[in-house]
Structure formats: C-alpha cells, structure tokens
Amino acid sequence: MNRIPFSYRLGMVALVLFALASPASAQETPRMGGVLKVASIGEPPTLDIPMSTATLVYEIMWHVNESLFTYDKGFNPVPLLAESYTVTDKGLKYTINLRRAVKFHNGKEMSSADVVPSLKRWGRVASVGRVLWKYVESVDAKDPYTVVISMKQPSTSLIYGLSEAHAAVYPKESIEAAGDGQLKEFIGTGPYRFVEHRPDRHIKLARFKDYSARAEPANGFGGKRTAYFDEILFLTVPETAVRLAGVETGEYHHAMFIKQDSYERIKSLPALESRIVKPRGWAVAVLNHKSPVMGQKKIRQAFQAALDMEPIMVAGFGAREFYRLDPSLFFPEQPWHSTASAKLYNQHDKDKARRLLKEAGYAAQPLRWVTTREYEFMYKNSLVAKQQLEEVGFTVDLQVVDWATLNNRTEKPELWEVFSTGFVFSADPANHVALRCTFQGWWCNEEKERLLAELQGENDVKKRKAIIERIQTVFYEDVGSVKLGDYFTLDAARRELRGDFRTAPRLYFWNSWLAR
Amino acid sequence: MKIYLLRRVLAVIPVMLVVATVTFLLIHLAPGDPASIIAGPDAAPGDVARLRHNLGLDEPLPAQLLRWYGRLLRGDLGDSIFLRRPVLEAVQERLEPTLLLTTWATLIAVLLGVPAGIISARYHNTAIDQSFMGLALLGLSVPNFLLGLLMILVFGVWLRWLPVAGYVPLDMGLWPNARSLLMPSVSLGLVQSALIARITRSSMLDVLREQYILASRAKGLSERVVVYKHALKNAIIPTLTVIGITFAILVGGAVVIETVFNIPGLGRLIISAVLRRDYPVIQGVVLLIAVTYTLINLMVDLVYLTLDPRIRYQ
Numbered sequence: 001m002n003r004i005p006f007s008y009r010l011g012m013v014a015l016v017l018f019a020l021a022s023p024a025s026a027q028e029t030p031r032m033g034g035v036l037k038v039a040s041i042g043e044p045p046t047l048d049i050p051m052s053t054a055t056l057v058y059e060i061m062w063h064v065n066e067s068l069f070t071y072d073k074g075f076n077p078v079p080l081l082a083e084s085y086t087v088t089d090k091g092l093k094y095t096i097n098l099r100r101a102v103k104f105h106n107g108k109e110m111s112s113a114d115v116v117p118s119l120k121r122w123g124r125v126a127s128v129g130r131v132l133w134k135y136v137e138s139v140d141a142k143d144p145y146t147v148v149i150s151m152k153q154p155s156t157s158l159i160y161g162l163s164e165a166h167a168a169v170y171p172k173e174s175i176e177a178a179g180d181g182q183l184k185e186f187i188g189t190g191p192y193r194f195v196e197h198r199p200d201r202h203i204k205l206a207r208f209k210d211y212s213a214r215a216e217p218a219n220g221f222g223g224k225r226t227a228y229f230d231e232i233l234f235l236t237v238p239e240t241a242v243r244l245a246g247v248e249t250g251e252y253h254h255a256m257f258i259k260q261d262s263y264e265r266i267k268s269l270p271a272l273e274s275r276i277v278k279p280r281g282w283a284v285a286v287l288n289h290k291s292p293v294m295g296q297k298k299i300r301q302a303f304q305a306a307l308d309m310e311p312i313m314v315a316g317f318g319a320r321e322f323y324r325l326d327p328s329l330f331f332p333e334q335p336w337h338s339t340a341s342a343k344l345y346n347q348h349d350k351d352k353a354r355r356l357l358k359e360a361g362y363a364a365q366p367l368r369w370v371t372t373r374e375y376e377f378m379y380k381n382s383l384v385a386k387q388q389l390e391e392v393g394f395t396v397d398l399q400v401v402d403w404a405t406l407n408n409r410t411e412k413p414e415l416w417e418v419f420s421t422g423f424v425f426s427a428d429p430a431n432h433v434a435l436r437c438t439f440q441g442w443w444c445n446e447e448k449e450r451l452l453a454e455l456q457g458e459n460d461v462k463k464r465k466a467i468i469e470r471i472q473t474v475f476y477e478d479v480g481s482v483k484l485g486d487y488f489t490l491d492a493a494r495r496e497l498r499g500d501f502r503t504a505p506r507l508y509f510w511n512s513w514l515a516r
Numbered sequence: 517m518k519i520y521l522l523r524r525v526l527a528v529i530p531v532m533l534v535v536a537t538v539t540f541l542l543i544h545l546a547p548g549d550p551a552s553i554i555a556g557p558d559a560a561p562g563d564v565a566r567l568r569h570n571l572g573l574d575e576p577l578p579a580q581l582l583r584w585y586g587r588l589l590r591g592d593l594g595d596s597i598f599l600r601r602p603v604l605e606a607v608q609e610r611l612e613p614t615l616l617l618t619t620w621a622t623l624i625a626v627l628l629g630v631p632a633g634i635i636s637a638r639y640h641n642t643a644i645d646q647s648f649m650g651l652a653l654l655g656l657s658v659p660n661f662l663l664g665l666l667m668i669l670v671f672g673v674w675l676r677w678l679p680v681a682g683y684v685p686l687d688m689g690l691w692p693n694a695r696s697l698l699m700p701s702v703s704l705g706l707v708q709s710a711l712i713a714r715i716t717r718s719s720m721l722d723v724l725r726e727q728y729i730l731a732s733r734a735k736g737l738s739e740r741v742v743v744y745k746h747a748l749k750n751a752i753i754p755t756l757t758v759i760g761i762t763f764a765i766l767v768g769g770a771v772v773i774e775t776v777f778n779i780p781g782l783g784r785l786i787i788s789a790v791l792r793r794d795y796p797v798i799q800g801v802v803l804l805i806a807v808t809y810t811l812i813n814l815m816v817d818l819v820y821l822t823l824d825p826r827i828r829y830q
Contacts, residue, residue: 127560180570200785242778411552
C-alpha cells in the first residue's frame with residue numbers, strides 16, 4: 001500500500017479546515033442587522049391592506065400587519081395570531097382562541113377587543129371579506145382571548161379568507177379613527193413596524209423589538225418569523241432596466257419583476273441569483289357572458305377550440321422556465337390540481353372551431369378584445385390569439401388601453417366581448433376569481449353555483465377534490481373563461497441575501513438576512 | 517412699462533381658466549378612476565362603486581367642476597386621493613429635485629450649446645463647423661431616455677463611477693446631490709444643447725453678414741472683439757428665446773428622465789398621478805406648470821429689454 005506523503009496529508013487537513021471556515025458554511029447562521037433594499041415596481045395604491053386586492057400592497061404591508069391565520073407550505077390554513085380554533089354546531093360556530101401577550105407596535109396587547117372590529121371592517125371593506133360576510137351572522141368577543149364567529153350557513157372559505165393578508169388585525173383605536181375611510185395609521189403586530197412612506201421614494205419598515213413570534217419552526221408563511229434586518233426599504237423603481245442595473249451594482253438587494261428575457265443575463269452574473277416566482281398566476285381571456293355574441297355557448301366553445309396555447313404563451317413569456325401549459329384551475333403545487341376535461345384545453349382544432357361558428361350562425365360580429373401593454377404579456381398573448389381566431393373566421397377588434405381604462409371599461413358589459421388579465425394564486429378553491437359570478441364576465445352557471453355551494457359546506461378533503469373536478473368540467477364545457485396557461489415571473493436578488501424569501505407566490509422578508 | 521407688466525400678469529388669469537377647465541375635462545373623460553385603482557384588479561364592481569361614492573367621484577361632472585373652481589379661487593388645489601395630503605404640499609416636496617435637475621440640464625445645454633454655436637459660426641464651412649453640427653444632429657436625434665439608459669449601463673454598471681439611479685436630497689450635501697443628478701442632467705441637457713448650438717450658429721451667421729460687422733472689421737478691431745463684443749450681443753436674442761423655451765421643455769422632459777433615473781420630482785408625481793387617476797394632483801400640477809411656462813415667457817421678454825435697448829413694450 002502506498003503511503004500518503006505527510007505534506008499531502010497536511011494539505012488535505014488544511015483544505016478541510018478551510019472548507020469548514022468558508023462562507024459557504026457560515027451562511028447557515030443567520031446574521032442580525034443591515035438595511036435591506038428592495039426595488040419594487042411602483043407605488044402601492046394604498047397601504048390599507050383590506051381596501052385593496054393588489055398583490056404589491058400585501059407584499060409590503062404583511063410585514064407590518066398580521067392576520068389570524070396564514071398558509072403553510074402546502075397552502076393549507078395554519079394559525080398565526082390565533083392559537084387554535086374549533087368548529088361546532090355543524091359548521092355554524094367558529095371559536096377562535098387568540099395567542100396571549102402579542103403586542104401591537106404601539107405597545108398595547110392584542111385582544112379580542114381589537115380582533116372583532118378588525119374582522120367587522122374586513123367584512124365591510126375587503127373584496128373577499130364582503131363575499132364571505134354574507135355567510136356570517138355575528139362576530140363576538142367571548143372573553144379577551146376568545147372570538148366567536150356565528151354563521152348563517154357553513155362556509156369552508158371562512159378560514160381561507162382569514163388566512164389572507166387582507167384579513168389583517170389592527171388596534172381598535174386605528175379602526176375607529178379610520179371611520180368609513182382609509183386607515184390613517186399603520187399599526188400591527190408584525191415582525192417589522194411601519195416607519196414612513198415617502199411617495200415615489202420609499203416605504204421604510206424597521207424591526208419590531210417586542211415581536212412575539214410563534215414557537216413552531218417556519219413552514220410556508222406560517223411558523224416562527226424572525227426579523228433579521230434593522231430596516232427594510234421598499235424603493236419605488238418603475239423602470240425595469242434600472243431595477244436590474246441597481247441590483248447588479250449592489251444598490252438594491254432584491255428587484256421585483258425583472259423582464260423574463262433578462263434571465264440568461266442574471267444567470268451569467270456571479271453576484272446575482274434569479275428567483276422564479278412559481279406559481280404566480282394564470283393568463284386568461286375573460287369572456288363576457290352578458291354580451292349578445294359571447295353569451296352564446298357555441299361561440300365560446302369555438303373560441304376555446306381555436307386556440308393553440310404554446311405560441312400564445314411563448315409570445316407572452318419567452319423562455320420555457322416562465323410558463324406551463326396546464327388545464328387546471330388550480331396549480332400543481334396546490335392540493336386541488338386536476339386534469340378534468342383536459343382535452344378541452346389547448347385544442348387548436350380549427351375545423352371544430354369553424355363548425356361551431358357555423359352552427360352558432362356567427363355573422364362576423366367583431367369581438368372587442370380589451371387588452372393592455374402595461375402588462376406586456378397580456379398584449380402579446382392577445383396579439384397571437386387574435387391571429388389564430390381570425391384564421392377560423394372570428395373578427396377581432398383588439399383595443400389596447402392602459403390598465404386603469406381596462407378596469408373601467410370591463411365593468412360595463414356593453415363595451416366588450418373579451419379582455420386580458422391574469423388570475424393570481426388563490427388558495428381557497430371555493431372563492432377563485434374565475435368562478436365568481438360577480439366578477440367582470442359574469443359567468444353565472446346554475447350547475448357551477450350549486451357545486452360551489454356544496455363545496456362551501458364540505459370539509460372532507462377527498463370529497464372536496466371531487467367537487468372541484470366537477471366544477472372544472474363545467475368550466476370547460478360551458479367555457480366560463482379561457483385559460484391560456486400558467487405563468488411565472490422573475491425577480492433578481494443578490495447572493496448575500498439569504499433565507500426564505502424565495503417562497504412563492506408571495507414575497508416576504510422575515511426569516512431572511514444579509515450575509516457579510 | 518408698469519402697465520405692460522400688469523397687463524401681462526392679468527392675461528395669465530384667462531389662460532389659467534382655460535387650462536384648468538381643459539385639464540379637468542380631459543382627465544375626467546379618460547376612462548378609469550382612482551377607485552378602481554385602489555380596489556385593485558380582483559375587486560368586484562360593487563366594491564369599486566362603493567369606494568367611488570366614498571371618494572365623492574360619483575357626483576355629476578359639472579358639480580365636481582364647480583367645486584374645483586371654488587377651491588381654486590380660494591387658492592386651494594385640493595387634496596391628493598392617494599397621498600392624502602394637500603396637492604400644494606406634495607408639489608413643494610417634489611419641487612427641489614425637478615428644479616435642480618432642470619437647472620443643471622439648462623446649464624449644461626447652455627454651456628455646451630452656445631460656445632459650440634459660436635465656434636461653428638466663426639469657422640463656418642470648415643471641418644470644425646461640420647463636426648460640431650454633425651454632433652448636434654446626433655444629439656437631436658437620440659431620445660433622452662435612451663441616452664439615459666446607455667449612461668446607466670456605462671457609468672453605473674460597467675465603470676461603477678456613478679449611482680445607477682435614485683436621488684440624494686440637497687440637505688445631504690452638495691456633492692452627493694450633484695453626483696446623483698449628473699447623469700440625468702447630462703442626458704436631459706445634451707439634446708437641448710444641440711438645439712441651442714444650431715440656433716446660435718444660424719443667428720450668429722446672420723449677424724456676421726451685417727454691415728456693422730464689416731464696419732467694425734474695417735475699423736481694424738480684432739476678430740475676437742468683433743465676434744464676442746459686437747456680433748454676439750445681437751445674435752444672442754433668438755438663443756435666449758430658445759433657452760427660455762428649453763427650460764420649460766426640460767420641465768416636461770424631466771417626466772421621462774425622472775422615471776428612468778428614479779428621481780422623485782414633479783415629473784414622477786404627474787406620471788404616477790395619471791396612471792392612478794389622482795385627479796386633484798394632475799389638475800394641480802398641470803396648472804402650476806402652465807403658470808411656470810407663462811412666467812418664464814414673461815421673464816424672457818423682460819430680459820430682451822435689457823439686452824436690446826431698441827425693444828420697447830407698450
């Protein structure tokens with residue numbers, strides 16, 4: 001046997017010791033301190049979370065305000081400010097026990113006296129809150145640490161709703177001061193407290209020293225939250241190229257929404273890493289069921305049959321990493337994913353489309369398709385789809401407007417037939433925007449409404465899954481709207497930013513820290 | 517003179533009335549409103565309508581217009597819907613970056629443009645003239661946002677000499693402030709310097725052909741005295757008009773450059789206000805810009821007086 005020379009062995013030992021001392025192993029120990037700079041896409045429309053459905057509002061303010069529940073890795077509701085809850089009286093009574101000694105940023109202890117008015121306001125002003133409030137009979141404080149919600153009829157959506165960032169808990173004084181309007185102060189129980197908002201400059205948050213974290217290890221958005229940074233600055237940087245340049249030079253640590261075509265460049269830069277937000281949402285062509293043309297099932301089916309999703313998604317998102325062709329209403333990352341009626345997705349069957357149009361007696365009435373360049377993918381999706389639709393005989397009038405105009409125009413059923421949008425991630429299967437009868441498009445299908453009501457009352461996971469599959473079948477057969485595909489977005493981060501911030505679909509910075 | 521001044525100042529009032537009315541009508545005719553922006557993309561139409569009512573946006577348009585006039589008469593531009601503070605206060609806060617940016621840009625435009633124009637005229641039809649005018653043509657053709665992005669790439673990302681974006685307020689020190697404004701002012705000022713150079717050159721050429729220039733040369737004055745003392749004073753008047761307009765144009769151009777370089781100035785204020793339909797801010801800022809435009813024009817007219825004694829305003 002050959003003897004290994006002493007010098008060689010010494011060298012090996014030194015190498016091992018070096019490897020142990022290298023930053024690669026040091027990075028496992030989180031470091032306290034530093035100011036995190038995040039380049040965000042624009043100004044949030046408000047900081048009052050329940051008032052808005054905009055993701056940016058949640059992604060900033062849920063560091064400050066917490067809700068009673070949140071989601072774990074599998075997107076199942078888990079307690080956050082709540083300690084536990086029980087459902088009794090055949091789903092008609094929810095008793096929620098609150099955690100003790102949880103302090104607001106103003107030093108006051110959180111109790112049911114704050115939770116009850118917060119929930120009532122949520123039921124009054126939040127979009128989802130208002131939908132769910134029709135099931136709620138009353139909300140009462142049983143004692144300082146117990147809240148009882150009595151229901152008119154069972155709703156499995158309630159706990160999902162309470163797990164959303166918009167069901168945030170505020171001190172009762174803040175809610176009283178707001179009256180019917182927006183909140184005037186932003187006090188919460190979160191790991192970071194709100195310091196200042198200088199419009200078009202930054203939103204500054206600072207570590208909340210008295211934060212009472214949960215004891216369980218972090219799991220998805222739930223479990224223990226630790227604020228490692230001294231401060232977080234959300235900087236408003238509307239120009240994409242500047243966000244990328246800034247993260248490259250180290251002026252920002254994290255940049256939201258980088259154009260997908262910069263993916264290769266980010267990969268080539270050793271100081272940066274890409275964060276693909278997967279899942280983010282699905283691209284969709286919403287059809288107007290109140291329009292005389294789109295109100296006809298056969299025309300909707302022809303629309304669905306004509307489209308070839310691959311080129312549509314390539315145009316919108318470029319590289320394969322950023323889209324996925326999948327028929328399901330829910331993402332494969334969720335427990336509710338299904339392939340029911342998959343054959344009706346991505347048919348690109350021109351003959352079938354032509355036949356259906358003929359049967360419907362379609363006389364080339366123009367489809368007014370409202371889209372926007374503010375979200376480039378919506379415009380590009382619609383451009384390719386228009387071409388495919390015209391090949392089978394549709395007349396498409398593409399109307400490119402700004403986002404505000406799109407939202408306004410689509411509220412009026414007489415002004416459009418189709419519009420582009422993206423449906424972002426929804427954890428609650430019973431309350432997905434695509435299934436709401438009140439949402440623009442007004443897809444109110446008797447069978448679907450019946451199944452949704454059934455889903456609201458069903459707690460068994462297997463049975464729920466079966467109901468969801470049936471809903472998906474109705475969605476495809478009646479063509480509620482036309483799903484184009486799943487899409488993912490790209491963020492860029494510097495390598496010194498470590499921790500959990502990559503968790504999709506929403507961005508958060510507790511449990512993340514800056515190395516060095 | 518005093519009567520002239522008074523008349524000019526009074527003439528601002530009807531101009532403002534027209535501007536106020538047109539702005540109000542235009543932005544209210546544009547579809548979309550603040551309520552749908554606040555409520556976000558997934559909000560139900562009912563939620564938006566409720567918010568619209570809370571914000572007082574469901575009143576008839578004439579009623580809203582009258583209320584806006586009434587406020588204007590009291591010198592009140594209203595409160596921003598998103599910033600939830602008086603428009604005037606928001607404008608004051610944004611004035612510093614925009615004023616500094618446009619002043620620097622104008623300075624760069626003048627310091628580069630005027631000498632380039634004079635030298636080109638003096639060496640008319642030589643290689644110097646042609647290269648200067650070639651550069652000016654290039655300067656005029658490159659959009660300022662493209663120049664800005666290229667500068668970010670070169671000086672911010674490759675060379676790392678300057679910050680890629682962002683604004684450092686003046687109270688944090690003159691040097692950091694100037695450093696943060698260097699790239700934006702150059703990309704804004706360069707285009708205008710090209711314009712100024714071309715105007716100065718052509719007006720210098722006109723003047724240099726005048727008989728009094730011939731006379732001064734005949735008197736044996738040095739070329740330097742002829743050009744800088746006798747010709748320049750007369751040639752500068754059209755340039756001055758352009759400089760005045762330049763300053764005003766730059767306030768408009770700042771809208772783009774402020775977005776590219778992430779400077780929280782008036783331009784950014786108005787862009788975000790338009791995107792989220794913050795009516796009071798759009799109305800207020802457009803009105804203030806109109807006032808500034810008119811006042812700059814008035815000031816330019818008054819400067820003519822001191823430069824050219826033949827000009828008399830009645």
